[in-house]
Amino acid sequence: MMATNGQHIYLVDDDEDDQFLLQGLIKAHSPATSVQVLGDGEQLLKALEAAESLPTLVLLDLNMPRMNGMEALERIRTSKAYANLRVIILTTSDSEQDRQAALRLRASDYLIKPGSHHQMNQLVSAIKHSWL
Template sequence: MPQANNQHIFVVDDDEDDQFLLRQVLIQYTPNTSIRVLTDGEELLTALTDEQSLPDLVLLDLNMPRMGGLEALRHIRADPTYDRLPVVILTTSDSDGDRQQAYDLKADGYLVKPGTQQQMNQLILTVKRQWL
């Protein structure tokens, strides 16, 4: 089981409101975790290359400018360096096609962004249990 301290999460999402909400809930439920917010897949790939160590988890939105989540996931899974990196799609899309494509690209999970704060709290608790 991973250490409860010093975990690092990348939140990759271009929506400022979603970034803020995710940060707040993650800080509340995983207080010893550092959070790095990135706005698209290109920033994610650069950050993964530049970091000294891999994050413990990537929460990845699908619909972003420059490079979306599925394309970023395709790049990540093509590089054996990232074989053990947990990547969970966190998106507004409840499309079966998007979900299937994400799993075909070896996403570790696919979660639809909830509509309420309470649902977001529950979602982050699920993320914590399953991937942190």
């Protein structure tokens, strides 16, 4: 179901706590934005293929089972249909190697999940202002 303002986010993360927290913060900052939660890269690719219209934004974790975020990003970027899809890597990985690899694959941004609820709230606010 699409939000009335057309803002739609795919939240791709296998961590249920992060799913719950991020979903709540997105709703708090942008109540009209709809959020679809997906558990891994395979679910993301299936959702994109089935979507009538592409999401406004994809928040993509790196460390997931089956297909991780880097693999999913690579698959997305090989498809012309998703050339302009905005994909933000949102991960616990502060590895410079991961950051460089994601940016080489044309990730829109690479953000590290903060440790506190307050910092995550600030991060979601910044994402809203920059990307929605």
